[in-house]
Amino acid sequence: MSGYEARWEEHNAERRTRILRAAIELIEEGPADADVSVRDVAQRAGLAKSVVYRQFGNKDELERRVRSLTFEDLAGVLDERLDLADGSLREILTRTIAAVADWMLDHPRLNExxxxxxTFESDGSLDAVSQFKHRMMVQAEGIIGALAAALNADDASFRSVPFAVVTMIEATLSAWIRGAAPTRSRAEIxxxxxxxxxxxxxGAARAAGIEVRPDVPFTAMIAELTGSLTPG
Structure with missing residues (x-):
């Protein structure tokens, strides 16, 4: 790619980001079921509507891209919160759930x-929330995989745990945000x-014959469990 082509691509990338951020702003400012038009997005971005269509072929592509950007922003936060090297299991679970709850509270219209x-990456079979839950499940599988590998244990007892936990958390928080769940404060929920x-x-760990302590740093707990299996 020549220098000119590289600069042009950078210019287009900046415009695309500007347009997407403008769309997100309008979604967050309007009613939950508001239909944000391409004209509105162009005006907010300070661009002609034709420029928006050059960057995004149609409104459907623009909306898919908005969902993709939103998904990646939130997924990035969760990747950080699910850092297994930082804190105990209870701390990891609490800060991850808190991040999801705070995002839903801070961005109710974008959440809807x-x-x-x-998203743009989806073939249409999964909505953005389903993709997000899948991303969380993959991360949760990292916790389980680390435990199973450290103990050379069969992970069969754990295989449905990520799906059950992530589905429970997302569904409960969604109902809580809408006021359809029992009244609880942010800290309580x-x-x-x-x-x-x-x-x-x-429960799954005990079924596999493993005792997991929730308040010991995760890495220290893995080291302890591994050490307990080392011949003396």
Whole structure:
């Protein structure tokens, strides 16, 4: 790629980001079921509508890209919160659930928007929330995989745990945000869900003959469990 082509691509990338951020701003400012037009997005971005269509072929592509950007922003936060090298299992669970709850509270209209359709990467079979839950499940599998590998254990007892836990957390928080769940404060709902997630994980671990302590740093706990299996 020549220098000119590289600069042109950078210019287009900046415009695409500017357009997407403008669309997100309009979604967050309007009613939950508002239809944000391409004209509105162009005006907010300070560009002609034709420029928007040059960057995004149609409104459907623009909306898919908005969901993709939103998904990646939130997924990036969760990747950081699910850092297994930082904290105990209880701390990891609590801060991850807190991040999801805070995002839903801070971005209610955007949360509803991403539920209404797929991202750009999807073939349409999964909406953005389903993709997000899948991303969380993959991360949760990292916790389980680390435990199973450290103990050379069969992970069969754990295989359905990520799906059960992630589905419970997402569905409960969604109902709580809408006021359809029992009345709880932010701190209470996060604490409740962290406890429930821990109970499920602990039950699966015990079924596999593993005792997992929730308040010991995760890496230290793995080291202890591994050491307990080392011949003396």
């Amino acid at each position: 928007f991403v539920r209404r359709g797929p 996060i604490s409740d869900l962290a406890d429930y997630a821990w109970y499920v994980l602990d």
